[in-house]
Amino acid sequence: MRGQLKIQEMAFVIVALVLLFALLAIFFTSWRLHSVKDEVTALQEYAGGQLVGQLVNTPELEGPCQGCVSWDSAWILAQRNGTIGDRWNVDYLAVEILGINQTCTGQTYPACGQITIVPGKAYGTAQRAFSAVCYWDHTIKQERCQLGMILASGGKA
Amino acid sequence: MLRGFEFSFSWLFSLLVGALILILAIYGVQTLVGQERTISDSQTAQQLSGLLSPLQTSVETSLRPQPIIFPQPTEITLGCARGASTVQTRALATIGRNNAPGYAQETSGVAVFGNTTLIGTKVHSLIVPFVFPYKISDLVIIWTTPLCLVQAPETVLQTFGSDNASVYSVRTSVACRKGSRVICFDETRGCDVTVDQYLKRVTSEGKSLYYEGALLYGALVTPSALYECQVRSLLHRGVELTSLYAEKSALLSARGEGCSTAVGALTASYGALLRATNSSKQLAGLAEQAEALADEEQASICSLWRNT
Numbered sequence: 001m002r003g004q005l006k007i008q009e010m011a012f013v014i015v016a017l018v019l020l021f022a023l024l025a026i027f028f029t030s031w032r033l034h035s036v037k038d039e040v041t042a043l044q045e046y047a048g049g050q051l052v053g054q055l056v057n058t059p060e061l062e063g064p065c066q067g068c069v070s071w072d073s074a075w076i077l078a079q080r081n082g083t084i085g086d087r088w089n090v091d092y093l094a095v096e097i098l099g100i101n102q103t104c105t106g107q108t109y110p111a112c113g114q115i116t117i118v119p120g121k122a123y124g125t126a127q128r129a130f131s132a133v134c135y136w137d138h139t140i141k142q143e144r145c146q147l148g149m150i151l152a153s154g155g156k157a
Numbered sequence: 158m159l160r161g162f163e164f165s166f167s168w169l170f171s172l173l174v175g176a177l178i179l180i181l182a183i184y185g186v187q188t189l190v191g192q193e194r195t196i197s198d199s200q201t202a203q204q205l206s207g208l209l210s211p212l213q214t215s216v217e218t219s220l221r222p223q224p225i226i227f228p229q230p231t232e233i234t235l236g237c238a239r240g241a242s243t244v245q246t247r248a249l250a251t252i253g254r255n256n257a258p259g260y261a262q263e264t265s266g267v268a269v270f271g272n273t274t275l276i277g278t279k280v281h282s283l284i285v286p287f288v289f290p291y292k293i294s295d296l297v298i299i300w301t302t303p304l305c306l307v308q309a310p311e312t313v314l315q316t317f318g319s320d321n322a323s324v325y326s327v328r329t330s331v332a333c334r335k336g337s338r339v340i341c342f343d344e345t346r347g348c349d350v351t352v353d354q355y356l357k358r359v360t361s362e363g364k365s366l367y368y369e370g371a372l373l374y375g376a377l378v379t380p381s382a383l384y385e386c387q388v389r390s391l392l393h394r395g396v397e398l399t400s401l402y403a404e405k406s407a408l409l410s411a412r413g414e415g416c417s418t419a420v421g422a423l424t425a426s427y428g429a430l431l432r433a434t435n436s437s438k439q440l441a442g443l444a445e446q447a448e449a450l451a452d453e454e455q456a457s458i459c460s461l462w463r464n465t
Contacts (some may be wrong), residue, residue, distance in 0.1 A: 003166065006431050017178065025185075036196070043203055050207050055457060057342050058266050059292045064460050076404045099462055109414075136416070136459045143460075 045125065045154070051088060052127040052152045060084065061095075061150075063134040069095055069150055070072050071135035074115045075104065084117060088138050092120030092153040097146045110135050126151040164177065166356065191256055194248070197258025202246040205233070206264040209297045219371075220284040221318045233275040234258060238388035240393050242269040242297075249276070267295045270375030270386045277301035281323040285371040289443070290401070290451035291462040293298070293395045298374045305333035307341040307348065322365065340377055348408075350377055357441065367437040369444055376437075388437045399428030402461045409459050416459040423450050424461070 056067055060077060063070040072097040077084050093116075098111025122154075133148030163436055178311045208225055230392035238242035238261075246251030247258040263298070267314055268287075282296040308314065315322045325334075333339045341348035352360045361368045361378035366376040366384050372391075427450050430443055454461055 006167055007170075010167065010174075011422055018172075020195060021178075021181075037202070046207065047203075059294065059462070060395075060401060062463050064403070066463070072408055073401060076401055076408065086197050086433075090264065098271070135262075136412070138412055138416075141458065147300055 006056075035056070049127045049154075051090065051154055052062070052129045052150055055088065055093070055150055055152060056129060056131045058080075058088070060087075061144075063132070065132065065134065065145070068132035068134050068145060068150065070108060070114070071095070071097070071133050073115055075109055078115045088152075090118055090152050090154060091119075092126055092151070093118040094151045095133060095148060097148040099146075103115045111145065120153055126153040128152075192406050194256040195259050196248050198248060198256070199262070200259070201227075201231070202259050205246060205280075206262045209264055209267065209269060209299070212263055213253075219286070219316050221316075222282055222284065224323065225280040225282065227278045227280070230273060230278055231269075232258070232274060233280065234261075235269055235271050235273055235275070235299075236261060237390060240390045242267065242387065242390070244269065258345070264297070267297050268375070268391055269297045269299065270379045270387060270459045272301075272378060273297040273380055273383055275299065276303045279323075283317060283378050284289040285374055287391060289370055290447040290454070291398060293324045293391050293398060295373050296371055298378055300338070300378050303334065303337040304377070305330070305337035305339045307339060308331070308343045310341070310342060310354070311389050313373070315344075320336060329464065337391065338378070352377070357376045365438075367440050369447075370442075372437070385436060388440070389435055392431050392434050396428050397432045399424050400432060403428065405461050416457060420450075420461060423453050 054064075055061055057068055061069050061073055063073075069139065072140050095115050097113045102108055102112045103114045103116075104110075104112035128151045130147065130149050132145045133143040134143045135144075137144040162277075164271050166440075172327065205225065205430075227248075232247045232249055232255075234245040235244065237463045241263045243261040243263055245258040245261045247255060249255055267284075280299050280301055284299075285296050285298070289298050300323070303322065304317070306324065306326045307330045308328060309326055314326055325337075327333055329337050330341055330344055333347075338350065339348045340350045340352065342352045342354065345351050350359060352359050356374075357368050359368060359373070361376075362380065364381040366379075366381060368376045372388065374414060375387065379387070403421050406416065406418065409416040410418045410421065427446050428444075430446055434440070436444060
C-alpha cells in the first residue's frame with residue numbers, strides 16, 4: 001500500500017516535471033521565433049536600404065550619366081511583368097519623376113510620372129533614393145533629365 | 158559484517174528518470190546551440206553578401222574597399238548557382254567540432270570571384286566593372302592569402318593598389334614572401350598562376366582560363382570550375398541586357414528621328430553570339446563583335462547604355 005503511494009507520488013512529480021519543461025520550451029520557442037521574425041524584418045530593411053542605392057547604377061536601369069536612371073529602360077522592364085524582380089530579390093520596385101502624378105501607360109508614356117517595374121502586393125516599408133531620371137527627348141534631340149526617385153522593398157533577406 | 162546496500166524501487170526510479178531528463182536536456186541544448194550557430198552563420202553570410210556589393214562601380218572605375226574583418230576565424234564558401242553567386246559562411250569553432258555552414262546567400266547583381274573556400278579573419282576585396290562592350294556586372298574579387306604580383310603591368314598594379322600586405326609587387330618570383338599566391342606575368346618559374354597577356358590566358362593548377370577585360374582579376378584568384386560558371390552567368394546576364402538594349406533601340410527609333418536602327422540589329426545579333434557562348438575559351442571570338450557594337454552605338458545620336 002505504501003509502495004503504491006510512493007509510485008503515485010513519483011508519477012505526479014514526473015508529470016509535473018514534464019509539464020514544467022514543456023511550458024518552458026513553449027515560452028522559449030515563442031520568444032525565439034518572435035526575435036527571429038524581428039531579425040528577418042531588420043535584415044530585409046537592411047537589404048532594401050542597400051539595394052536601392054545599388055539599383056541606380058545597375059546596368060539594367062543605368063541612364064546616360066553616373067547615378068541617373070534610364071526612364072526608357074524602366075518602361076521596358078515594366079512591360080516584363082515583374083520578372084526582373086528575381087534578379088535583385090525585390091518584391092516591389094518603382095521609379096518616379098517628382099511633380100508628375102500620373103501613372104505611365106502606353107498612351108501617356110514618356111510624359112508621365114510613375115513606372116512600377118515590380119508590382120509588390122504585400123511589401124514592407126519601401127526604401128527610396130533620389131536620383132536623376134533621364135530619357136531621350138526627340139524634340140530637343142538630347143537626353144532630358146528630371147529629379148526623381150527609385151523605390152524598392154527587399155523581399156527575401 | 159558487510160551490510161548489503163538496499164537499492165529500493167524509488168532509487169532506481171529516480172536514477173532512471175534523472176538520467177533521462179539529463180540526456181534530454183543535453184540533447185536539447187546541443188540542438189539549440191547548433192541552430193543558433195546556423196542562424197548566426199546565415200546572418201553573417203547575408204551581411205557579407207551585402208558588404209561585397211556596397212556601391213556599384215561606375216563604368217570606368219574600380220573600388221578597393223577596406224578589408225572585411227571577422228571576430229573569429231571564418232570559412233567562406235563561394236558558389237555559383239542558377240546564374241547567381243552564392244556566399245556561405247561558417248565560424249570555425251575554437252572548442253569542439255565545427256558546425257555545418259549557414260544557409261547560402263545570393264549576392265544580388267554582382268559576380269563574386271575567389272577561391273572556392275577561403276579561411277581567415279581578414280578578407281580583402283576588389284570591385285571592378287566588367288564592360289563588354291556595355292557594363293554587364295560588377296566583379297567582386299575576394300582573397301585572404303597575400304597576392305605576390307611578379308612583373309605585373311602598371312594597369313594591374315593601379316587597380317590592385319599595392320598595400321604591401323594583401324597585394325605587393327616584385328620583379329622575380331623568388332622575392333615573393335612565403336605563403337603568398339605567386340602570380341607571374343612574364344615568368345613561369347615558381348609561379349602558382351601565370352598570365353599570358355597576348356593570348357589573354359591565365360594558367361592555374363594546370364588549367365587554362367581565358368579572359369576579356371576585367372575578367373583577368375577574377376581568373377587570377379578563382380579555380381577553373383567556379384570561374385567558368387561565373388563567366389556563363391555573366392554571359393547569360395549579357396544576353397538579357399542585349400535584349401533590353403535591342404528593345405530600347407526599337408523604342409527610341411519609333412519615337413523620333415536620329416536614333417539608328419542599325420544598333421538594335423547589331424545588338425540582337427551580338428545577343429545571339431553571347432547565347433551560343435558557354436566557355437571562357439570562346440570569349441576572344443566575341444571581342445571583335447563587341448568592339449563593332451561599341452563603335453556603332455557611339456556613332457548613334459542617342460545612347461543605349463552609359464559609355465566611358
